[in-house]
Amino acid sequence: MAKEITSRSENYSQWYNDIVLKAGLADHSAVRGCMVIKPYGFAIWEKIQAQLDKMFKETGHQNAYFPLFIPKSFFSKEASHVEGFAKECAIVTHYRLKNDPNGKGVIVDPDAKLEEELIVRPTSETIIWNTYRTWIQSYRDLPILINQWANVVRWEMRTRLFLRTAEFLWQEGHTAHATKQEAIAETEQMVNVYAKFAQEWMSMPVIIGTKSESERFAGAVETYCIEALMQDGKALQAGTSHFLGQNFAKAFDVKFTSKEGALDYVWATSWGVSTRLVGALIMAHSDDNGLVLPPKLAPTQVVFVPIYKTDEELSKISEKVHELKKSLEAKGITTQYDDRDNLKPGFKFAEYEMKGYPVRIAIGPKDLEKGTVEIARRDTLTKQFVNQTEVAEFVENLLNDIQDNLFNKAVNFRTDNTTKVETYEEFKQVLDSKGGFILAHWDGTKETEEVIKEETKATIRCIPLDAISEDGKCILTGKPSNRRVIFARSY
RNA sequence: CGGGGUGUAGCGCAGUCCGGUUAGCGCAUCUGGUUUGGGACCAGAGGGUCGGGAGUUCGAAUCUCUCCACCCCGACCA
Numbered sequence A: 001m002a003k004e005i006t007s008r009s010e011n012y013s014q015w016y017n018d019i020v021l022k023a024g025l026a027d028h029s030a031v032r033g034c035m036v037i038k039p040y041g042f043a044i045w046e047k048i049q050a051q052l053d054k055m056f057k058e059t060g061h062q063n064a065y066f067p068l069f070i071p072k073s074f075f076s077k078e079a080s081h082v083e084g085f086a087k088e089c090a091i092v093t094h095y096r097l098k099n100d101p102n103g104k105g106v107i108v109d110p111d112a113k114l115e116e117e118l119i120v121r122p123t124s125e126t127i128i129w130n131t132y133r134t135w136i137q138s139y140r141d142l143p144i145l146i147n148q149w150a151n152v153v154r155w156e157m158r159t160r161l162f163l164r165t166a167e168f169l170w171q172e173g174h175t176a177h178a179t180k181q182e183a184i185a186e187t188e189q190m191v192n193v194y195a196k197f198a199q200e201w202m203s204m205p206v207i208i209g210t211k212s213e214s215e216r217f218a219g220a221v222e223t224y225c226i227e228a229l230m231q232d233g234k235a236l237q238a239g240t241s242h243f244l245g246q247n248f249a250k251a252f253d254v255k256f257t258s259k260e261g262a263l264d265y266v267w268a269t270s271w272g273v274s275t276r277l278v279g280a281l282i283m284a285h286s287d288d289n290g291l292v293l294p295p296k297l298a299p300t301q302v303v304f305v306p307i308y309k310t311d312e313e314l315s316k317i318s319e320k321v322h323e324l325k326k327s328l329e330a331k332g333i334t335t336q337y338d339d340r341d342n343l344k345p346g347f348k349f350a351e352y353e354m355k356g357y358p359v360r361i362a363i364g365p366k367d368l369e370k371g372t373v374e375i376a377r378r379d380t381l382t383k384q385f386v387n388q389t390e391v392a393e394f395v396e397n398l399l400n401d402i403q404d405n406l407f408n409k410a411v412n413f414r415t416d417n418t419t420k421v422e423t424y425e426e427f428k429q430v431l432d433s434k435g436g437f438i439l440a441h442w443d444g445t446k447e448t449e450e451v452i453k454e455e456t457k458a459t460i461r462c463i464p465l466d467a468i469s470e471d472g473k474c475i476l477t478g479k480p481s482n483r484r485v486i487f488a489r490s491y
Numbered sequence B: 001c002g003g004g005g006u007g008u009a010g011c012g013c014a015g016u017c018c019g020g021u022u023a024g025c026g027c028a029u030c031u032g033g034u035u036u037g038g039g040a041c042c043a044g045a046g047g048g049u050c051g052g053g054a055g056u057u058c059g060a061a062u063c064u065c066u067c068c069a070c071c072c073c074g075a076c077c078a
Helices: A012-022 A039-058 A079-088 A125-135 A180-200 A247-251 A276-285 A311-329 A345-355 A365-370 A388-416 A424-433 A446-456
Strands: A026-028 A035-037 A069-071 A090-094 A097-099 A106-108 A113-120 A144-153 A167-177 A207-210 A222-229 A235-245 A255-257 A263-265 A267-274 A302-306 A335-337 A359-363 A372-377 A383-387 A418-420 A437-441 A459-464 A484-488
Touching (some): A012 A026, A012 A276, A035 A039, A039 A144, A039 A180, A039 A276, A079 A247, A125 A247, A125 A267, A180 A207, A180 A222, A180 A235, A180 A267, A207 A484, A222 A459, A235 A247, A235 A276, A276 A388, A302 A345, A311 A335, A311 A365, A311 A388, A345 A359, A359 A365, A359 A388, A365 A372, A372 A388, A383 A388, A388 A418, A424 A437, A424 A446, A446 A459
Parallel strands (some): A302 A335, A302 A359, A418 A437
Antiparallel strands (some): A026 A035, A069 A113, A090 A113, A097 A106, A144 A167, A167 A267, A207 A459, A222 A235, A235 A267, A359 A372, A372 A383, A437 A484, A459 A484
């Protein structure tokens, strides 16, 4: 009764907000569009970070750090890049405050105007490529495989916790290569790393594909992405990997001498995922009782709740819990013991459901007598009694089951909400009735995509890499097409 | 940024239209006691710049202006 959340069917976006706020993931802050990530939400991000960082290092990347500020002039060097970001940049114009001579408070000191304004990075290609120029002379200096964990700022008009905030945390990989082939291979490798992470750690199935020209990253030759389907039938772009060609090398004059002695521009990639993944995680699995987390990303996997009447009972239970905790921790399972004495078990049960702890273990006097515990799983909300001697092994298997079950459930949902259509009428009808991914033929032109977007708000999420080649006719123009693309309304 | 709505104790709200004692209620908190296998109960206590600022007035949570934040719908968005 303390905390109620809006049901998904009643109001999906309210449900999403309720979960973020009531599970204690984040709060709104005093700054428009910026959130405070609370410890529990940040713990999820740290799990995401730790795994991705490991995967980046396994694929040969190193971490580095570049400045938050970028000289304004850098943005004008790559035409489409500036066009893509100009409308949402925060700009530093002064470097000093002073006391307001007319009263209380402080004002910006007009004498402290910067010669050249600084842009708070919306992404770091420009500052990084400006730096790479001095690092690269020869093919022996290549490849450069660098990742940066950072915050970036994009002045979005409408923000939503985790999904689109004015400031967000992310990682951005920036690599430099001697050949086009190598850069493309890097771009593809990283989108595959993202897909593997989404599916194996987040239990979230994704489609790997390339973006259409109009959805492509500003400054990229090709954008690869992973697209996921949320429970309300809308798509969410969960990660992107860009083949930048020689665009940034040309803009920042980054050349190298090849083995053969020829001078050529360097080939580039960039790739990133952000705290948006936390939003994706919420929307992929959670239910009307609160957050549901896949065990691999849950800050705590198992919580123990004691049920007791007397202090004697509590101390016996605690002793048993500590023993069980140790056996779980020996298997690398993270645990927590909630022995707060001012809250009843039922309250705690509800609270851990809200916070999405994958497994809850209750122990009471009856269990002590029978040598059992009660184990509840968050994904199905089912409970069963298990012998104390078998707890560690049982939980270990259960966590794997939950991880798999969440993935399978999400795959089934996506399958049920993926529709092939042949006509524009059918397309619009499916979009309005159930949404989801719509597989349709498209003539490949920007104009057609634009008309469909105008009329239906659906966009091409991606051209799947594994699309089967198949003759068909564009749903709008009837022109020939040789494969289906994925349309959806999206976040 | 446009349209609509909201902002009063940690949370959820009443009071605002029609200005007037010391601004209420529920939950939460603290103390004491009884409780504890699905969101406990009794008693007592503490907690408020009424989102910020300015104005009108003898008097403002209430009226006016302005700024800020959030929500919904658009526009926008890698």
